[in-house]
Amino acid sequence: MIYKMHQKKVKKYIEKIKEILFLNSLNNFLIILLIFTICIFSLQSFSSVIFNSKWSVVTTNIPLFAFGTFPSDQSWRPIIWIVSLLLTSVLSIIPPKWKWLRKNLLFAWMGMIPLGIFLLYGGLGLQTVMSRNFGGLTLTIFLTVCSSMFALPLGIGLAFCRQSSLFVVKKLSSIYIDTMRAIPLIAVLFFGQLLIPLFLPLGLEIDRVWRAIFAFTLFVSAYIAEDIRGGLQAIPNTQIESAKSLGLNQLQIIKFILIPQSLRIALPALTNQVIGLFQNTSLMSILGLVEFLGIGRSILANPKFIGQYIEVYIWLASVYWIICTILALMAKYLEKRLKIA
Amino acid sequence: MYKLLSGIAFLSLLITGCSNSYQKETSRLDLIKERGELICGVSGKIPGFSFLGIDGKYRGLDVDICKSFAAGILGDSYKIQYRPLTAAERFTAIKTGEIDILSRNTTFTLSRDSSGGNGLSFAPVVFYDGQGLMVKKESNISSIEDLKNKSICVGSGTTTEQNINDVFESNSLPYTPIKYQDLNQVIAGYLQGRCSAMTSDRSQLAAARSGFKIPENHIILRNVLSKEPLSPASDGADNKLADALRWIIFTLITAEEEGITKENIDERLKLAKNNPQLKSLRRFLGVDGGLGEKIGLRNDFTVNVIKATGNYGEIYKRNLGEDSDVPIPRELNQLFKNGGLHFSPPFN
Numbered sequence: 001m002i003y004k005m006h007q008k009k010v011k012k013y014i015e016k017i018k019e020i021l022f023l024n025s026l027n028n029f030l031i032i033l034l035i036f037t038i039c040i041f042s043l044q045s046f047s048s049v050i051f052n053s054k055w056s057v058v059t060t061n062i063p064l065f066a067f068g069t070f071p072s073d074q075s076w077r078p079i080i081w082i083v084s085l086l087l088t089s090v091l092s093i094i095p096p097k098w099k100w101l102r103k104n105l106l107f108a109w110m111g112m113i114p115l116g117i118f119l120l121y122g123g124l125g126l127q128t129v130m131s132r133n134f135g136g137l138t139l140t141i142f143l144t145v146c147s148s149m150f151a152l153p154l155g156i157g158l159a160f161c162r163q164s165s166l167f168v169v170k171k172l173s174s175i176y177i178d179t180m181r182a183i184p185l186i187a188v189l190f191f192g193q194l195l196i197p198l199f200l201p202l203g204l205e206i207d208r209v210w211r212a213i214f215a216f217t218l219f220v221s222a223y224i225a226e227d228i229r230g231g232l233q234a235i236p237n238t239q240i241e242s243a244k245s246l247g248l249n250q251l252q253i254i255k256f257i258l259i260p261q262s263l264r265i266a267l268p269a270l271t272n273q274v275i276g277l278f279q280n281t282s283l284m285s286i287l288g289l290v291e292f293l294g295i296g297r298s299i300l301a302n303p304k305f306i307g308q309y310i311e312v313y314i315w316l317a318s319v320y321w322i323i324c325t326i327l328a329l330m331a332k333y334l335e336k337r338l339k340i341a
Numbered sequence: 342m343y344k345l346l347s348g349i350a351f352l353s354l355l356i357t358g359c360s361n362s363y364q365k366e367t368s369r370l371d372l373i374k375e376r377g378e379l380i381c382g383v384s385g386k387i388p389g390f391s392f393l394g395i396d397g398k399y400r401g402l403d404v405d406i407c408k409s410f411a412a413g414i415l416g417d418s419y420k421i422q423y424r425p426l427t428a429a430e431r432f433t434a435i436k437t438g439e440i441d442i443l444s445r446n447t448t449f450t451l452s453r454d455s456s457g458g459n460g461l462s463f464a465p466v467v468f469y470d471g472q473g474l475m476v477k478k479e480s481n482i483s484s485i486e487d488l489k490n491k492s493i494c495v496g497s498g499t500t501t502e503q504n505i506n507d508v509f510e511s512n513s514l515p516y517t518p519i520k521y522q523d524l525n526q527v528i529a530g531y532l533q534g535r536c537s538a539m540t541s542d543r544s545q546l547a548a549a550r551s552g553f554k555i556p557e558n559h560i561i562l563r564n565v566l567s568k569e570p571l572s573p574a575s576d577g578a579d580n581k582l583a584d585a586l587r588w589i590i591f592t593l594i595t596a597e598e599e600g601i602t603k604e605n606i607d608e609r610l611k612l613a614k615n616n617p618q619l620k621s622l623r624r625f626l627g628v629d630g631g632l633g634e635k636i637g638l639r640n641d642f643t644v645n646v647i648k649a650t651g652n653y654g655e656i657y658k659r660n661l662g663e664d665s666d667v668p669i670p671r672e673l674n675q676l677f678k679n680g681g682l683h684f685s686p687p688f689n
Contacts, residue, residue: 060395069397132422194430197437205439208424286522288426290385290393298385298425300525301392303666306552309529 057305058315064299065315068135068290074127077119078138085112085145093334113146131209135290137319139209143281143291147216148274154217155224156259162225163232173225180222186283188219193287212284220277227269231262264338271331275324282320292316368581370414370637373441378420381407382440385425386523388548389660389667390446390468399423402660403444405650406467406573406590410442412649413589413642427523428499432459435576442586444573446542448500454577462583463572465590467653469673469682470569472504473543474562475550480537485512485564491537492517494530504567505540524549538562542569548667584636592643594685595625596652597676603651610644625688632688643688653683 058065067075088108095102120142122128134142161173180188192215196206206214235258243253263270285294296312299305305312373379383391383403391401408418424440431447434440436459449466452458474493476482482491485508495502497520509516519536521527528549531539539546543561550556573590575582596602599622601609613622624630627640634640650656654676661669675681 064393064395064397069393072397130422132424194433197439198433200437205437208439286427288424288430290425294425295393297523297525298393301386301388302394303388303392303548303552304395306388306549307528307532307554309525 053311053314054308055311055315057299057308057311061299064295065136065292065319067138068295069133070135070138071127071129071133074122074129077122077126077129081116081119082138082141084115085141088112089330093330093337109149113149116142116145131207134209136295137292139289140278140281140292142209143212143216143284143289144274144278146213147220147281148277150213150217151220151224151273151277152270154221156228158221158225159228159232159262160254160258162229177222177225180219181226183219185219185280188215189283189287191215208289212281212287212289216277216280220273223273224270227266227273228262230269231264231266232258234265235261267331267335267338271328274331275327278324278327279320292319368637369438369441369576369579370582370585373414373582377415378422379407379411379414380422380424380439380441381410382424382426382431382434382443382445383407384427384445385423386525387446387545388552389544389665389669390548391423391444400660402468402656403446403573405656405660406444407442409593409646409650409656410444410573410586410589412645413592413638414585416639416642416645418649432461435461435574438576441582442573442575446571447574449570449572449574450500453574456577460577461574462577462579463574464583464586465594465685466570466572466682467590468544468571470542470544470571471565471673472501472540472567472569473546473565474538474540475531475546475559476538476562478558478560482537482562484562485509485514488516488538489514490516492519492535494519494521494527494536494539496521496524496527496541500567500569501541508566540566542571544661544669547669551667581637585638588636588638588688589642589646591685591688592646593650593653593656594676594683595688596643596647597654597683598678598685599625601647601652602655603647606644606647621688630689 063072063075067078070078088105091101092105092109118124118126120129120134120138121131158173158177161169162177164170164173189212192211193208196211196214200206239257240253243257248256281291282293284291285297288294290298293316296316300309300312381404383399383401385391385393385399387401387403389401391399391403394400404423407421407423411421412418424434426434426440426443426445431443431445432453435443443461446468447453447463448470449463453461454463474485474488476488482488488509493505493516495505495518502518502520505518517536519530521530524541524545527539527541530536532553541549543565546561550559550561553559573586575586577583609622610626610628613619613626613628617623620629624632626644627633627642631640633642639645651659657671657674659665661667661671671681673682675683677684
């Protein structure tokens with residue numbers, strides 16, 4: 001029975017495809033020609049990639065790509081952190097039945113950064129690992145998660161400041177946002193890596209990873225602020241007026257009316273920011289951090305793997321693609337769910 | 342408002358006050374000993390000189406030089422932090438104190454050495470290099486003149502770009518430079534046929550060629566476009582550290598001159614201890630003379646250095662020798678007595 005229904009469905013799909021693609025003979029001809037050309041083209045360009053490439057450069061270096069030079073007997077630490085990140089994101093998207101967990105998800109997210117710092121840097125009973133040993137995908141994820149989690153509250157704050165009725169606050173935040181949006185990201189990153197240490201007194205030194213997170217946070221928060229402002233402006237003024245008439249104070253209005261709605265409206269734009277940030281972390285590879293792209297480039301300098309660019313870059317691109325697609329799908333699901341609610 | 346302004350003024354005073362109190366005249370050498378760890382800036386992306394092995398450890402000639410510094414200063418060649426640096430960052434990293442020493446294929450030039458320029462202090466040269474050109478064999482190019490009106494792949498922002506321009510301009514040969522951000526991209530561009538020749542230091546050309554599918558199809562032209570003596574560097578204001586680095590490099594060279602290797606160092610040390618008449622060997626190995634103390638190191642620092650990495654010849658052979666993955670003929674990098682340029686002043 002089920003099988004028959006299934007068959008019917010398949011038939012319907014095939015008919016639909018036929019309807020779309022093979023409408024008349026001219027169309028048929030054009031489509032077949034097109035498919036033929038694409039096939040020839042891809043055979044020409046990809047056959048060498050598929051048949052001549054040696055994937056050992058990727059397979060033997062998987063630990064390096066994943067954790068960089070993190071001590072190999074400690075690699076369970078980044079794994080635990082990434083798994084707990086995944087778990088929290090899944091729990092946020094598919095809300096669990098237990099109410100207490102749902103209520104405390106925000107705290108779980110806030111705990112991710114301290115947990116990450118504890119697991120990666122060590123201390124308190126764990127072997128300490130210097131940040132110079134962070135690398136590969138772990139570092140990319142660490143940069144992305146930390147910068148986006150710092151940038152979100154900062155961005156929300158900036159957005160509210162820009163809407164504020166206090167002249168100084170309003171002007172200062174809009175000057176900040178506009179300046180940050182007028183500077184290219186790479187300039188901000190260079191500032192973070194090259195100029196911050198020059199300004200600091202001798203002997204005081206901020207970790208390079210944190211300098212990068214600092215620069216990313218400054219940059220992304222300006223963009224997030226603008227996204228949130230878009231969300232805020234979409235909320236009709238009447239809602240605020242009615243909330244006031246109900247006797248809610250300013251904080252309550254922000255907490256119960258403005259933030260939830262503006263975040264929901266800004267969600268697609270925020271997803272964009274996170275995906276953009278994730279990819280932009282690869283810029284750090286030209287500033288001396290061996291994140292995912294950087295470790296790929298370091299491995300290419302190993303005399304054993306010289307010249308195997310195609311394999312390494314295809315591998316890098318596909319991992320970036322997979323992660324970004326997962327992020328996008330998660331955001332899509334979340335959007336759907338929030339719309340119903 | 343007034344409060345805010347005075348607060349800002351106070352804070353800025355505090356910060357400048359801090360920075361003044363920090364700038365005491367302590368040598369970096371003491372700082373390294375206190376820290377118990379040497380921070381060494383490397384490239385991490387140059388085959389044969391510094392690269393990441395499969396086990397996640399840095400290897401190469403530049404890395405071995407870092408190890409001998411750590412062995413000489415701290416007595417332990419494993420107490421090193423490596424910082425991968427790009428060409429653009431390297432001098433800032435030294436100036437700001439982020440790294441103690443730079444061992445990153447850096448060419449010794451006047452403007453980098455002078456206090457009016459980058460204000461570095463260079464240790465003795467560890468690798469004599471020169472810029473060269475590599476072409477495909479089938480192109481029948483045999484000298485610079487044949488490259489007239491051709492395109493050349495070059496890495497931007499280094500002395501390489503400047504040198505090729507100088508040479509072609511002074512010979513009034515027109516050419517098209519195709520610039521890339523780093524050497525690996527230059528190689529990729531050359532292999533994809535975007536240019537008729539690629540230019541870089543000859544060592545790097547040789548390293549790149551050894552990774553090609555058929556290395557014999559590419560030739561390195563005989564023309565040497567520039568002198569590229571590659572040296573480790575440290576902050577120019579810090580003479581104490583510079584002296585220590587200088588004599589650690591000379592230790593490597595003297596050891597090769599005297600035939601002292603990683604294997605026979607214990608034997609030689611014993612020999613020196615038992616034979617008071619071997620004056621110069623006793624001085625070199627720190628049995629007599631107290632030479633190490635004069636440069637702020639232990640008297641037997643030479644022994645530690647040789648035990649850790651071997652002499653210069655051993656380091657060279659390990660990383661760039663015929664049996665290594667990146668064979669580069671020694672040529673200029675032979676000892677002076679073998680027709681090369683490496684020579685050490687006496688340990689007296």
